[in-house]
Amino acid sequence: MSNKMTGAQAVLECLKREGVDVVFGLPGGVLLPLYDAIYQSDIRHILVRHEQGAAHMADGYARATGKVGVCIATSGPGATNLVTGIANAYMDSVPMVAITGQVNTWLIGKDAFQEADITGITLPITKHNYLLRSAKDISRVFREAFYIARTGRPGPVLIDLPRDVTVDEVEFTWPEVNLPGYHPSVKVHEMQIKKAARALMEAQRPVIYVGGGVKLAGAHKSLFDLATKINAPVTTTLMGIGCFPEDHPLSLGMLGMHGTKYANYAIQESDLILAVGARFDDRVTGKISSFAPHAKIVHIDVDPAEVGKNVRVDIPVVGDAKNALMALEKEVQPKPRGAWNEKIDGWKRDYPLTYIPDMDIIKPQFVIEKLCQLAPDAIITTEVGQNQMWAAQFFVHKDPQKFISSGGLGTMGYGFPAAIGAKIGRPECDVIDIAGDGSFLMNSQELATAVLNDIPVKVAILNNGCLGMVRQWQELFFEKRYSATILGRTSPDFVKLAEAYGAMGLRATKPSEVEPVIRAALATDRPVIMDFIVNPAEKVSPMVPAGATLSEILELEWCEEGHISHLEKVYADARKAIFGEEGY
Amino acid sequence: MRHTIAVIVENKSGVLTRIAGLFSRRSFNIDSLSVGATDNPDYSRMTITVEGDKDVLEQVIKQLSKLVNVIRVSELAPSESVERELAVIKVTADKDSRGEIMQIVNIFRAKIIDVSARSMIIEVTGDEEKINAIVQLLRQFGIKEMARTGKVSMIRGTRVIKA
Numbered sequence: 001m002s003n004k005m006t007g008a009q010a011v012l013e014c015l016k017r018e019g020v021d022v023v024f025g026l027p028g029g030v031l032l033p034l035y036d037a038i039y040q041s042d043i044r045h046i047l048v049r050h051e052q053g054a055a056h057m058a059d060g061y062a063r064a065t066g067k068v069g070v071c072i073a074t075s076g077p078g079a080t081n082l083v084t085g086i087a088n089a090y091m092d093s094v095p096m097v098a099i100t101g102q103v104n105t106w107l108i109g110k111d112a113f114q115e116a117d118i119t120g121i122t123l124p125i126t127k128h129n130y131l132l133r134s135a136k137d138i139s140r141v142f143r144e145a146f147y148i149a150r151t152g153r154p155g156p157v158l159i160d161l162p163r164d165v166t167v168d169e170v171e172f173t174w175p176e177v178n179l180p181g182y183h184p185s186v187k188v189h190e191m192q193i194k195k196a197a198r199a200l201m202e203a204q205r206p207v208i209y210v211g212g213g214v215k216l217a218g219a220h221k222s223l224f225d226l227a228t229k230i231n232a233p234v235t236t237t238l239m240g241i242g243c244f245p246e247d248h249p250l251s252l253g254m255l256g257m258h259g260t261k262y263a264n265y266a267i268q269e270s271d272l273i274l275a276v277g278a279r280f281d282d283r284v285t286g287k288i289s290s291f292a293p294h295a296k297i298v299h300i301d302v303d304p305a306e307v308g309k310n311v312r313v314d315i316p317v318v319g320d321a322k323n324a325l326m327a328l329e330k331e332v333q334p335k336p337r338g339a340w341n342e343k344i345d346g347w348k349r350d351y352p353l354t355y356i357p358d359m360d361i362i363k364p365q366f367v368i369e370k371l372c373q374l375a376p377d378a379i380i381t382t383e384v385g386q387n388q389m390w391a392a393q394f395f396v397h398k399d400p401q402k403f404i405s406s407g408g409l410g411t412m413g414y415g416f417p418a419a420i421g422a423k424i425g426r427p428e429c430d431v432i433d434i435a436g437d438g439s440f441l442m443n444s445q446e447l448a449t450a451v452l453n454d455i456p457v458k459v460a461i462l463n464n465g466c467l468g469m470v471r472q473w474q475e476l477f478f479e480k481r482y483s484a485t486i487l488g489r490t491s492p493d494f495v496k497l498a499e500a501y502g503a504m505g506l507r508a509t510k511p512s513e514v515e516p517v518i519r520a521a522l523a524t525d526r527p528v529i530m531d532f533i534v535n536p537a538e539k540v541s542p543m544v545p546a547g548a549t550l551s552e553i554l555e556l557e558w559c560e561e562g563h564i565s566h567l568e569k570v571y572a573d574a575r576k577a578i579f580g581e582e583g584y
Numbered sequence: 585m586r587h588t589i590a591v592i593v594e595n596k597s598g599v600l601t602r603i604a605g606l607f608s609r610r611s612f613n614i615d616s617l618s619v620g621a622t623d624n625p626d627y628s629r630m631t632i633t634v635e636g637d638k639d640v641l642e643q644v645i646k647q648l649s650k651l652v653n654v655i656r657v658s659e660l661a662p663s664e665s666v667e668r669e670l671a672v673i674k675v676t677a678d679k680d681s682r683g684e685i686m687q688i689v690n691i692f693r694a695k696i697i698d699v700s701a702r703s704m705i706i707e708v709t710g711d712e713e714k715i716n717a718i719v720q721l722l723r724q725f726g727i728k729e730m731a732r733t734g735k736v737s738m739i740r741g742t743r744v745i746k747a
Contacts, residue, residue, distance in 0.1 A: 123602060124609050128652045131598075148652060180747065181594060181655045305646035308639065 003172040007135035007165045008037035010172050011099070014142035015043060017174065020070050022046060022061065022424055023099075024054040028074020029114060030101035030163040037166075046424065046453055049445040051078050053417040055085020056443070059094050060418030063404045064379055065425035066218070068149050069094070074101040076114030079160075080121065084411060086156045087125040091408025092239060093216060095154035097145050098126075102162040105133055119160050127155030132162065135170035147177045152184025153303040154216055185302060188319030188327055195315050196274070196298045197331035203272035203296075205340045206232045209255065212239030212407065213277015213301060213321050215400040220244065222325035223276065230335040233344050235263040237278050238392055239407040242400040252344070253353070256284040257544045258389045261351035264550040266344055267292050275299045277321045280310035281408070290549040300324045351555075353393050355538075362511050364462040364534040368394035371432060371460060374518050378430035379404065379422050383415040383439030385469035387462050389540040391434040402429070413442025419457040420450055430458065430522060437463040437491050447501035450527040458521045459529045461494055464536040472539045476556070488536075498529035507531040586615060587641045588667065588737050590745050591630040591648060592622070592656040599653045603630065606651065612636065612644050616669075618734035627655060627747045631736045655747045660737045667737040670709045672697070673719065676726035677704040685725060692718045703728060 005013070011034060015023065022044040027035040038045050048054040051073040058069030069089075073082045079100040089096045103112040108131075119131045128148050130141045145157040200206055208227055214220055220243045227234045227250055234244040235252035244251055255263035264286075267273065273295045278284070285291040288310060298315040299307050307316040317324050355365040364386070371378070372395045380395055381404040382388040388405055397403045404422055406414040419433040433440075440461050450457055462468075465488030474482050495505030504526045508517040514532065521528040541556035593599045600619060607614050615633040622629045634644055641659065648657045660667075677685050678701070685704060689696055694708035708718050712735065719730070739745065 119598070120601070123605050179652060182652045303650070305643065305650055308642060 004169055005172055006033065006037070007138055007161075007168050007170055008033040010135065010138045010170055011142065011161070011166065012037050012041045012043060013172055014139055015070065016041075018068070018142070018146045020068070023070045023072055024048055024057040024061075024421065025072030025099075026051055026054060026074070026078060028078050028101055030075045030103060031072070033163065033166040034072070034101070034161070046420075046449065048417070049448045050443065051081035052085050052413070053420075053443050053446040053449060055082045055096070055098065056088065056411075056414050056417035057421035057424070057446075057449075058096050058098075059085060059089045059092075059414075060381060060404055060421030061425040062089075062094050062096055062421075063418070064401055064422035064429075066401070067095070067425070068146055069096045069421065070099065071096070072099045074114065075103055075118075076116045078114075079116055079118040083121060083125070084409075086122055086158065088406055088409040088411045088414060089156040090125045090127070092212060092406065093154050094156065095150040096156040097142075097149050098122075098156055098158045100158060100160050102131070102160045104164045105162045106164075108162065118158065122158050125156070126158050127153075129158040129160070131160040132165050135165050135168040138165070138170065139173055140175050143175065144177055144179060148179075148182060152186075153213075185304060185318050186320045186323065188300075188317055188324045190327070192315060192317045193324065193327045193331055196300075196317055197328055199272055199296055199298055199315060200230060200232070200274065200328070200332055201335070203270075204338075205266075205270045206230070206272040206274065207252070207266050207270040207295075208232050208234045208274045208276065209237075209267070209278055210234060210240040210243050210276050211237045211278025214240055214243040215277075217277065217302070217321035219276070219320075219322035219325050220400045222322050222329060226325050226329040226332070229329060230332055231337045231341055232274070232335075233266055233341070235259070235266065237281070237284055237407070238388075238405060240278065241392055241403040241405075242397040245398040246396045247398065249345075254392050255550070256281075257286070257546075258393065258540050258542070259544075259553075260353055260393075261542055261553050261555075262344060262347035264544065264553050265347050265351075267295075268549070268551040270295045273297050275301075276325065277301060279306045285310070286544045286548055286550040286552075355541075358535065359511060362508060362514060362532055362534045364390050364464070364532070364538055365394045366511060367460060367462060367514055367532050367534065368434065370514050370518055371434070372396055374515065375430050375432060375522060378402070378432045379419075379426060381405065381415040381419040381422060381431065381433045383433070383435045384410045384412045385436050385439060385467065386464070386472065386538075386540050387434050387436040387439065387468075389469075390462070393540075401426075412439040414439075416440060416443050416457075416459060417446050417449075419459070420446060420455050423455050423457045433457060433459045435459050435461045436468060437461055437465065437494070438467045438487060440494075441491070444497065447498065447503055447527065447529075451502040456525045456527050458527070460518075461529060461531050462534050463491070463494065463531050464534050464538065465491065466536055468536075468538075469540065475539070477545075494529050494531040498527075503527040503529060505529050505531065507533070509533045585635070585637060587634050587636070587644075588660045588662070588665070588735065589632050589634065589641075589645065589648075590658050590660055590737065591632060591654060592745065592747050593628050593630060594653040594655065595621070595626055595628045596653060599628070602651055602653060603632075603648065606647055607634075607644075610643070610647060612640065616734035618736055620736075622747070624747060631734070633735055656745060658745045660739060665737050665739045667711055667735050668709055669712055669715055669733055669735050670707065671715050671719070671730060671732040673706045673708070673722060673727060674703055674729040675706065675722050676702060676728060678702055681725050685722070688718065688721050694718060
């Protein structure tokens with residue numbers, strides 16, 4: 001029997017065989033043959049309104065499901081619009097396959113209409129990429145791409161697909177993957193596990209420092225078993241949030257720049273750090289030369305290049321986090337609670353994460369607490385900035401696949417499309433994007449996608465009328481010169497914006513309105529924007545100033561009276577300009 | 585410190601760009617890079633000289649190894665390997681200086697591969713120091729042009745670096 005088909009049909013066959021049930025994309029000239037094949041296939045296609053949205057949706061889908069996310073964009077501007085989304089997935093090690101259209105092979109290099117060298121452009125931000133030159137290579141390349149994207153340290157792989165390659169006829173085959181230069185390390189070295197176990201047993205003040213690698217390896221249960229067996233406290237990076245239940249007595253929450261005081265103190269006083277799937281990022285370590293000065297460091301990572309990249313490692317363990325943690329758990333003896341646990345509990349009592357409640361004006365932290373109370377099992381995505389840090393700090397995270405945030409690249413505009421992708425992957429879950437008024441506008445056009453495809457995600461905008469994180473830094477380090485960070489006057493009415501797209505818009509201006517708004521949003525099966533008008537002067541606290549040691553973490557003062565009123569006035573004027581004298 | 589590494593890569597288009605790109609974006613310094621075929625047409629061999637301490641070398645090797653098209657990366661310790669470079673040098677040479685230049689060429693076991701009324705092209709092979717030395721001596725006659733290949737290197741004895 002002949003398996004003859006067009007290149008485009010072969011692409012769809014590959015996607016089917018790789019278990020892809022949904023793709024996110026936007027068509028274009030060179031993609032006409034591929035989109036014609038999509039039209040005739042049963043794969044679900046989500047039409048986006050900007051290709052960046054497609055990449056973030058594929059990313060959110062991948063993080064919420066653990067499967068490879070797929071996005072599609074046309075040649076030239078379509079492909080370059082994917083770039084931020086691909087870089088985002090690369091920094092956070094998200095399994096993704098990006099398919100881009102390309103001009104006909106005979107036009108490549110001739111500066112043809114809508115031609116861009118996307119394999120060249122994405123070289124530093126993909127795990128690997130391909131420019132297909134012949135239809136007979138389609139199945140091999142797609143199979144390799146999915147294999148590379150999801151194995152080892154996952155990451156995005158891009159396939160550039162010239163138009164003629166999708167038109168040519170090809171005999172479909174399904175060759176085994178044969179990559180002589182790609183051997184992800186999975187098995188862990190027994191000797192290294194023994195050494196690590198001994199170090200853990202000997203340690204008086206151990207801390208387990210957990211990153212996104214634990215999520216990617218599905219190792220959170222093994223982590224829990226190990227930590228509770230030896231009563232070792234656990235702190236997570238932003239990427240590791242949810243890998244260890246934050247309501248557990250051993251949880252230290254997040255560490256680093258906006259981490260808890262007790263996590264940072266514990267790191268600085270520890271005599272052993274067990275780092276798992278984490279990469280000692282500068283936002284985590286603070287001043288690297290004085291990071292954990294008394295600690296021996298054990299580093300478990302699937303990527304050998306991460307071991308020893310930023311800090312000196314005493315016991316490297318290269319391999320899959322789940323295998324390593326399981327082996328380690330078998331190797332260690334149970335350890336009771338001790339003086340170290342007492343000391344940490346003392347810090348937790350003395351320096352809890354907190355904020356000053358307010359009866360009249362909504363505090364952003366209060367919104368997060370209410371969301372957590374009313375939707376404790378929701379998938380939370382975030383934008384980037386203050387909203388992201390408050391979401392990390394004040395929501396009690398317990399599930400590794402339910403906190404989705406742009407960690408490495410810090411992409412504003414990520415959270416909303418990521419929420420759409422997550423909702424498609426996990427339709428049974430409530431999905432809430434915790435956003436800022438700045439970030440949300442960066443991909444707000446995807447409201448059309450949510451409405452068109454009936455994807456009932458909820459957006460909680462912590463509307464402070466400014467680019468809050470940068471404003472915070474200007475307040476602290478640039479003598480309150482708010483250069484280009486006050487938005488109030490220029491932001492749209494988010495309720496009307498939602499309605500213009502056919503979504504639901506709700507607003508809360510007083511603390512008493514927060515709960516009813518959240519309840520109403522959760523009750524409907526439509527996409528909703530909740531516009532919470534919050535205190536513009538609020539800062540994310542505590543904070544390790546850039547370049548300082550973790551123990552130099554500051555509780556940021558609630559800024560002086562005059563200044564609050566100044567910011568409030570700026571914001572009130574802006575609101576008046578939009579909504580008139582009566583306000584809302 | 586300088587380190588020499590041999591990199592066996594798949595012989596595919598774009599591989600050199602991937603390696604050069606990796607070096608520039610991670611701020612690794614390449615002193616020299618040479619690339620050519622191996623006995624297996626599917627693979628090429630690169631010899632790269634990098635500047636940096638032990639930590640830099642470790643990162644270079646690990647990051648190179650992560651590239652899908654890279655099959656093998658090995659450091660070549662100078663004491664355990666032989667290394668060669670080739671240079672072609674065009675010097676000003678008239679009938680007065682020609683004899684002296686030929687003497688130098690003989691001492692260095694180099695070759696004259698082109699002669700004209702006013703110039704000569706000299707081909708010399710050796711390690712970097714030897715080539716630097718002959719260049720130094722030829723400078724007095726006037727070097728018009730020079731091209732060097734960059735280093736190739738191989739471990740002494742029976743050990744091999746292959747795909």
